[in-house]
Amino acid sequence: MEYTAERCRARETLDRVGDKWSLQVIALLGERTKRFTELKREIDGISQRMLTVTLRGLERDGIVTRKVYPVMPPRVEYSLTEMGATLMDAANTLVCWAESHLAEIDAARAAYDARNADPEG
């Protein structure tokens, strides 16, 4: 079994959802269609630039769709595609894993750091 090759392909997906904001955008659009400003307001700390960049990337990959209304002021709505919804489900597995293991990881880190700070190894 070519694990390396398979993980390489997995990395392509991780590159997609593994950046700083994509997962949150996907999760929020999973609730329902939303507008640019709505997303910006709901994602704490994201800049206008990064929201645009993130949405463009997801749109390019067929994860979200972008609907522009030719009105003034502009109105643009973003939604999850079908593929985007399946991606959200897959990512959810990792979210669940994270929720059930974060405490354990924190403990492991603390133990590791204590071991290595300790002068008498």
Add this chain to the structure above:
Amino acid sequence: MEYTAERCRARETLDRVGDKWSLQVIALLGERTKRFTELKREIDGISQRMLTVTLRGLERDGIVTRKVYPVMPPRVEYSLTEMGATLMDAANTLVCWAESHLAEIDAARAAYDARNADPEG
């Protein structure tokens, strides 16, 4: 439901497995315990430095264990912890997603790029 908060925690996990090499290391150690050089040989393109950095990070988080044999020349064996095995399973969901959607993503990208290269929008 606080999606944003949950995704933030999910990001902590993505930060762990979302770097360039962690997923491959986890996958290979999922086969069986391996030595440093063995991993280095099996992961195409990884440098000594990055294998060390990756293994240290995973060890710190309790994903892998490191067993040193006090012999000459040195012998160090790495294995997946129980938690590491569960992480591999969770990550596998995303691997499977990637495998079944990469073609679709490539198509979406090509379509998007064609749309945007087209001068008559």
Add this chain to the structure above:
DNA sequence: CTGCATCCAGCTGGATACTG
């Protein structure tokens, strides 16, 4: 309201040389 352009700081990871 939505989005692009520019500039820039910090982090990631690659190359290389050295050590027990």
Add this chain to the structure above:
DNA sequence: CAGTATCCAGCTGGATGCAG
């Protein structure tokens, strides 16, 4: 064999200003 140390290029993403 299994690291550590140093240096550095490139990418990510934040701040800000401008535009339709």
